[in-house]
Amino acid sequence: MNAVAVSVFVFLFLLVTVLGFAAARWRKAKTLDNLDEWGLGGRGFGSFIAWFLIGGDLYTAYTFVAVPATLYAGSAVGFFAVPYTIVAYPIIFLFLPKLWSVSHRHGYVTPADFVNGRYDSKPLALAIAVTGILATMPYIALQLVGIQVVLDVMGMGQDSGSWFVKDIPLFVAFAVLAAYTYSSGLRAPALIAFVKDILIYVVILVAVLYLPSKLGGWGHIFDAAQTSFDGFNKENADAIAAGQVPGKAMMPPPVAQWAYASLALGSALALFMYPHSVTAVLSTKNRSVIRRNAALLPAYSFLLGLLALLGFVAIAAGVSVGDPPNPQLAIPQLFENEFPSWFAGVAFAAIAIGALVPAAIMSIAAANLWTRNIYKAFIKRDATDAQEAKQSKVASLVVKFGALVFVLAFSKQYAINLQLLGGVWILQTMPAIVVGLYTRWFHRWALLAGWAVGMLYGTKLAYDVPLPGDPTSHFGGPLTLIPGAETTKIYIAALALVANLVVAVVLSLVLRAMKVPEGTDQTKPDDYWADLGDEDVEPELDPYAEPHR
Template identity: 75%
Template structure:
């Protein structure tokens, strides 16, 4: 730690301690009679309003790794690297349409997870288990990537270095996740909801200052774009032979015609998968009414504006002459070089805290899935609400430990590969969840078969993608069957899933195979706070209808 700037380090530690205090104080915020049930511990009492939910959901979706990796793709010259901006814009109208219905039926029946809804809608424990395990599997590497984002910041600050012993290198992560585990265990969803205020405020301040101050220091935005374009053109010229041989990828600012479908499918597929993640659904179900969800869907695009500005810092880093071997270090290194030490400390703290909020919500969401759809469904069907809450608390700790194992015992590429698969996997749950909000036509066994085909096909496609630096899991794109057009793997797998689901539904319905009993009713999808039955479900966490 000899190269650590004391001021930057001190500011970062101070802000981290502030957040830690807030995390433990969250048990007294919106105090409930007891946290010994999943409605209170796992969903914050299902009572967050527009203001709190905006910070919570935004803090949940825009993670530390997002703020490190997205500008890194532009710094590295990825021609489709900007896709993260339109996919956020696409996602929110979908939220406006779909999730008020999920909120209503979940509150009417006391559902805590999307798999609860699937089981009630299709009368299939097997399909619910598939949805739950998919969510848990996809969430684990997502939490691990928050640690990767923290590691990048620690390396830039000089606290850790590649040659350090495991104790020196990993001790800061153990400390940070130890505090995170403690206050999440104690306060549940209230902890990340309260911390999100600090996290989002810091992120907004840092990015607004960065996009105004740093470009002015390096010659203005015109020079920034010229420098980035010149850098990419020079790379393509110097590496023309390697690019032609497939040993290097061309760099650019705008996708060429051949990459248009790649860009579009990445944006659309990512948008569809985004709110299938358990932590996204958990954030939505923690709100107090349908109107809160709609208002947030209208307000959350402000985060996409922020992300767009942040992404451009990848080009700013090029113009500023930032040189790093790992592109993920480009923006933290830019902050280190361009900001005064105290404000660099604020920026580093913003990224680190930006890892804690989503990691907490993700671990809670994964724990809720385990408790409701594995533990209660298969291991202890007579579990009381207090036993459910205790099980979720313990599993949330195990999930965090598992994320640490991902990062500390395995290579970063492994976590990144699984995160790539996470988007592919989560999109395969869309037919059962989103289509189930509108129709009961699809057969439960057809949905399960379609899910299995989509999971297997998508994983196989991802494994077969190579790149100049990877033999397998080399990227998110694959040629669409029988064409040479590159598209997002998740979209191809989803289409296969949908075809199998539709065809088998027709066959199974023709054979009159038992479709199961739908425990929902049409009016359940329109229920709102204050309607008969909704408050009872919120208070007791139990289905209103059998």
């Protein structure tokens, strides 16, 4: 271990841990014993805080570790993350202000609250809640992987022959994250996000300016990456032809273009279906904050593009990632090799803190789903505000434990698969949530049936995908062959969503023809345009109470 790098890392890590606990006194409320305060930060964040919070929520260890790792590994579709974040913001500009308005008028805390109010269906709301919790766990797991690889590169938590000792970084991350989330709720990641984003901007800008100048310029870097990929493809030509290992390339060949496009579009549609994205948005104080942030957040996409290219920089720098290779180590190892020790410590801290912020928000969002849409809806209808807050705090711990299971049970060869697996599931909630913001045409039971088909079909397709070079493994990637195509692949979530929509459309027509009751819509058209100060825009209401209007 490098004493200087480790010391800088520990100092910054302890700093944000202290901030996490101190956040309970930041914008202090009378009490944090209710979901409005603990789970949504008081619903009062303005544009400045929201920009850091939502950015810290969306640009995670996935950004710092998994995206450049896919380019380092030669994935021809690895750059999809950049167009998908660009596409996502016009989408959220359209529908998230409407979700904010109806949620604030009726006191909804989760997207499942909205679904219950819109369709008068607790089973459908339960399905949305369960999906949100399930999809969030692998996303949190990805953050823990990011912390683990940083500690591995620094020499902490390396394989010592004992699984417990090897995975100590995961348990340390779990304990720190669990403690300050339990104590401070959403205020903790909101406050830490300031430090996290400043560190990330500094590290990325220094990296894209300093490292190319040290390695001979971008032209040399791209040439070195192409030479490396060509050499691999030539050496493994027979195995590539047999489908045993994937070929490497900078640009997607024609056969991979559907995969690239569907990954970008599918991920963009899924991004703000995640409960943590909705939680960050609902914590803002008015509709304008959301619109301004949708216009400003693409600044992060610029950083993401620069960061992704560091995968090629690592190749040009001759970074080694072990045998068998673990591409997730590429960027931390690049920083250790090329930066002065003190700045390497700053870079390592940026990655680790970049994992803590979103992981905290994700666990809070999943906990809110449990409390509102399972515990209060089915177990204790008369739960008090304090009991709700207590349930969410405990549930946030359980969710993090579930994320640990994902990390320990699934291969970390390509950590990005963890996030994309969650995308397969969460995209199945889109018909009920997004379409429901505009029309109630779909029948509630048809939506539930479509969701079930999409979940089962998508999970089955994902299960059948092996890891490269291991035909007996499962959940090895997000892509599958288009039905009827021999070589052209597509994002599994897209196929599952199509199946979901087909079932929902057909069954809606059938059920409506059979005059099956559709339930009572608790919302009204003007609810979707309400803003702070309008009549009945209240901070916290019981989403399962009788309509109050």
